[in-house]
Amino acid sequence: MSTSLTVDIAFGLFSAATVVAAWLVFRTDSMVRAAYWLLASFAGVGAVMVLLHARFLGLVLVLMMAGEMTIMAVFMVMFMMNPAGLNPMTMVHQHRTAKIAGVVAFAGLALVGLVADFPDRPADRGRDPTADLGRELLGDSMLIFETAGVTLLASMIGALALASKRGRYGDAEEGSAPPPLEPVAGPRTGADTVTEPEAEADSGEHAGMSHG
Amino acid sequence: MTLEALLVVAAALFGIGVYGALSQQTFVMIMMGLELMLNAAMLAAVALWAASTGGSPKGQLLTVIIMTVMAVEAAMGFALIIGIYRIRKADMTEKLKRLRA
Numbered sequence: 001m002s003t004s005l006t007v008d009i010a011f012g013l014f015s016a017a018t019v020v021a022a023w024l025v026f027r028t029d030s031m032v033r034a035a036y037w038l039l040a041s042f043a044g045v046g047a048v049m050v051l052l053h054a055r056f057l058g059l060v061l062v063l064m065m066a067g068e069m070t071i072m073a074v075f076m077v078m079f080m081m082n083p084a085g086l087n088p089m090t091m092v093h094q095h096r097t098a099k100i101a102g103v104v105a106f107a108g109l110a111l112v113g114l115v116a117d118f119p120d121r122p123a124d125r126g127r128d129p130t131a132d133l134g135r136e137l138l139g140d141s142m143l144i145f146e147t148a149g150v151t152l153l154a155s156m157i158g159a160l161a162l163a164s165k166r167g168r169y170g171d172a173e174e175g176s177a178p179p180p181l182e183p184v185a186g187p188r189t190g191a192d193t194v195t196e197p198e199a200e201a202d203s204g205e206h207a208g209m210s211h212g
Numbered sequence: 213m214t215l216e217a218l219l220v221v222a223a224a225l226f227g228i229g230v231y232g233a234l235s236q237q238t239f240v241m242i243m244m245g246l247e248l249m250l251n252a253a254m255l256a257a258v259a260l261w262a263a264s265t266g267g268s269p270k271g272q273l274l275t276v277i278i279m280t281v282m283a284v285e286a287a288m289g290f291a292l293i294i295g296i297y298r299i300r301k302a303d304m305t306e307k308l309k310r311l312r313a
Binding site for chain 2: 003007008011015018019022023025026031034035038041042045048049051052053054056057060061064068071072075076079091092093094095097098099101102103105106107108109110112113114118119120121122123124127129132133135136137141144145148151152155156158159160162163165
C-alpha cells in the first residue's frame with residue numbers, strides 16, 4: 001500500500017490525535033469532557049477511514065458518534081454525580097490490573113499486526129468504494145443488511161422495555177419482590193407478597209441509598 | 213501509511229479501551245471503554261479492507277456490521293443504566309455488590 005507524502009503526514013497527525021484523545025477520555029475529571037474527547041477520537045478514526053478511501057464509512061461513523069456522544073453527555077448530566085468535574089476526582093478500581101491488561105492487549109495485538117503476513121492486495125483506486133458498498137448492500141449481502149436492521153429494531157424494543165417506568169409486574173422503582181413463603185393462588189399483585197417488616201426495611205434502605 | 217502502522221494504532225486504541233472498561237467505576241465510562249474497543253476493531257477492519265482484500269465490498273460490509281453492534285451496545289447500555297438507576301439508585305459498579313435489591 002503506497003501512499004503520497006501528504007497522506008502520510010495526515011495519517012500521522014490524525015492517528016496521534018486519535019490515540020491522545022482516547023487516552024484523555026480516562027484522564028479528564030469532567031465526564032462531559034470525556035464524552036467529547038471520545039467523539040474526537042472517533043472523528044480521528046473517521047478521518048483515517050477517509051484517507052483509506054472508505055469515505056462513506058468514515059463520514060457515517062462521525063455522524064453516528066456525534067449523535068451518540070451528545071446523548072452520552074446528557075446521560076452524564078442526568079445520572080452521574082459531579083458530571084462537570086468541578087472537583088478533581090479519580091473513580092477507578094483495580095487500577096494496576098487494568099493497566100497491565102491494557103498494555104498486554106496493546107502489545108499482543110500490535111505484535112500480531114507487525115508479525116503476521118497479510119496478503120498485499122491494495123484496493124483498486126479506480127473503483128468507487130461507496131458505489132461498491134451500495135451494490136453489495138442491496139445485492140448479494142442484502143440479507144445481512146436486513147438482519148442488521150431487524151437487530152436494531154429488536155434492540156430498540158428491548159431498550160424501551162428495559163427503561164420503561166412501569167412494566168408487566170409493577171413499577172420499576174419497587175424492584176423485585178421476594179417470593180412468598182406460602183404458595184399464593186391466583187396472579188401475584190406485588191404488594192401482598194412482601195411481609196411487613198421486610199418491606200419496611202427495604203424501603204428504608206432505598207431512602208438511604210439515594211444521593212443528590 | 214502502511215498496514216502495520218494502521219494496525220498498531222488500532223491496537224493502541226484497543227489497549228486504552230481495555231484499560232478503561234476494566235478500571236472505570238461509572239457505568240457510562242465503562243461504556244466508553246467498550247466503544248473505544250469497537251472503534252479499534254473498525255479501524256483494523258477498514259485498514260485490512262484497503263490493504264489486503266483488493267477492495268472487496270465485503271470488507272466494508274464488516275465495518276457496517278461493527279457499527280450495528282456499536283449502536284446495539286449503546287442502546288442496551290443506556291437502557292440498563294436507566295433500569296438500574298430506577299431500582300437501585302446506583303451509578304457506579306461498587307453499588308451493585310449485592311445482587312438483591
